[in-house]
Amino acid sequence: MKYLFSILLITVFISFCTKQPTQGDSSTIPSSLTTISQGTFSNGVHNVSGAVKLASDGAGKKYLVFTDLKTEAGPDIRIWMATSKDGSNYSEISSTVKVGSYALEVPGSVDTNSKKFVLVWCKQFSVLFGSAQLN
Numbered sequence: 001m002k003y004l005f006s007i008l009l010i011t012v013f014i015s016f017c018t019k020q021p022t023q024g025d026s027s028t029i030p031s032s033l034t035t036i037s038q039g040t041f042s043n044g045v046h047n048v049s050g051a052v053k054l055a056s057d058g059a060g061k062k063y064l065v066f067t068d069l070k071t072e073a074g075p076d077i078r079i080w081m082a083t084s085k086d087g088s089n090y091s092e093i094s095s096t097v098k099v100g101s102y103a104l105e106v107p108g109s110v111d112t113n114s115k116k117f118v119l120v121w122c123k124q125f126s127v128l129f130g131s132a133q134l135n
Contacts, residue, residue, distance in 0.1 A: 046074070
């Protein structure tokens, strides 16, 4: 009985600590974007799929545009741009991850020339869920 109770308690704890990604809003994608580079997500420790492109508008603002992004749930997953898949030298683009198709504005301070990896990263456990290299 103690064993069953322990398993139940662990299951409840895991379900409360794991946030499900929310649905992205395709209306956030600006019109008239020019693609700079693009990539396709591949798995890290978890299943991640979809595509991402770095694009700019006529005013020079840059965006990460996600198409059909899918990822497993995690406790603290974020979108980072980094110089490699190991998560070093990163810039956080979003503290939450959405699934589907949507755009995120890239802050002007992010060096998109050197940060060619888009990471779905679990900050709490320092785990790479998945990544896309922008080419």
